[in-house]
Amino acid sequence: MWRLFRRTSRSPIGRPCRLCGSPAQFGYGQHAEEALEKLEPLCIDCLQRRIGADYGAFKGRAVIVEPAAGPPVYVYQPLPEWKAQFPNSKVAGDVEGLLDRMSSGCEDCGESACFVGVGSLGLTAINFGDVLDQGLAITLLKNSPPPRSVCSRCCVRRIAESLKRAGPSYIEVCSPSGTANGFVMPMGY
Ligand SMILES: [Zn+2]
Ligand SMILES: [Zn+2]
Secondary structure (H helix, E strand, O other): OHHHHHHHHOOOOOOEOOOOOOEOOEEEOOOOOOOHHHOEEEOHHHHHHHHHHHHHHOOOOEEEEOOOOOOOEEEEEEHHHHHHHOOOOOHHHHHHHHHHOOOOEOOOOOOEOOEEEEOOOOOOOOOHHHHHHHOOOOOHHHHOOOOEEEOHHHHHHHHHHHHHHHOOOEEEEOOOOOOOOEEEEEEOO
16 A cells, blocks of 8 residues: 555656646656656657657557557567567567568558557456457457558657547656567556
């Protein structure tokens, strides 16, 4: 109980946005499982600018599951580390399959695609672990529109639209970085 209270009291959500001072709905980190005190409180508009720069600079390819309300974080997981840590998780194989089938051009604007967007219908704070264990093919992809190949700009625009529409807050958001392929998904630790 005490630990929970401490975690909540240090949460970045509700603090002033580090960049503009309006109430923050997100904590922004450099990598998954960043220490709470290092997370930067950001409002939705400042988060959109921040991740816009990150997604544009990313040198790998990634599957991006749409934001959903419920799970506490929305973070990038590089495949090499993920597979080493969770060898029985089926999500890595599904991510590789989706990246192999990615179109060369963005389906929204025609620029070169480096992300595959996947819908999150049915994803909750309860079942995200099942999705990670069982993979995307027999879970989210069964309920969602077909995966969509997109460029970084259209990918971030779609994430921001979804955050504004569905209104989830995340204690931690981190972007794809470096060169390794991976995935971003609403989840918990
Ligand atoms: Zn702000
Ligand atoms: Zn595009």
